[in-house]
Amino acid sequence: MSDKKQVSRRQFLNYSLTGVGGFMAAGMLAPMVRFAIDPVLKPSAAGKFKAVAEESELTNEPKRFTWKINQKDGWYESEVEKSAWVYKNENGEIVALSPICTHLGCTVDWGSNEEYPNEFYCPCHGGRYKKNGVNIPNTPPTAPLPLYEHKVEEGMLYLGQAKSRGSGV
Numbered sequence: 001m002s003d004k005k006q007v008s009r010r011q012f013l014n015y016s017l018t019g020v021g022g023f024m025a026a027g028m029l030a031p032m033v034r035f036a037i038d039p040v041l042k043p044s045a046a047g048k049f050k051a052v053a054e055e056s057e058l059t060n061e062p063k064r065f066t067w068k069i070n071q072k073d074g075w076y077e078s079e080v081e082k083s084a085w086v087y088k089n090e091n092g093e094i095v096a097l098s099p100i101c102t103h104l105g106c107t108v109d110w111g112s113n114e115e116y117p118n119e120f121y122c123p124c125h126g127g128r129y130k131k132n133g134v135n136i137p138n139t140p141p142t143a144p145l146p147l148y149e150h151k152v153e154e155g156m157l158y159l160g161q162a163k164s165r166g167s168g169v
């Protein structure tokens with residue numbers, strides 16, 4: 001009599017289906033796990049500063065500066081233009097504001113409305129912000145303009161991420 005174990009047709013079918021099922025389940029789960037932990041795998045965005053202007057260009061009057069960043073969205077890579085309103089306040093501190101209105105995302109302009117010459121004005125729904133980016137009560141925006149992280153190195157101004165300042169007035 002032979003010592004070899006015999007595998008019945010039914011057992012073989014069970015093993016095969018279990019193997020194929022496991023393989024398919026792993027194939028479906030792997031992208032989900034990758035998606036769930038993706039932020040952990042990405043390098044921190046905190047260190048991404050871009051040179052946008054020479055510090056000597058900054059005055060007490062907000063000026064708009066633009067720069068480009070490479071953006072990766074899944075497999076799609078593109079170059080995106082960013083911009084900021086930048087000035088030095090009365091203490092000589094640099095203030096870099098996002099130009100994106102916190103109401104519905106239009107672009108705000110400095111001093112473009114004759115009635116409010118020293119304010120940021122949003123033409124879409126009449127949103128207004130003080131020079132420091134704080135929203136003016138009884139206008140559509142309900143939060144201040146986000147502030148960019150910034151640093152100055154060897155006379156160059158570098159901007160990082162725009163950070164929300166929470167709800168305003």
Ligand code: FES
Nearest residue numbers: 101103104122127
């Ligand atoms: S989008 Fe700026 S006021 Fe509405």
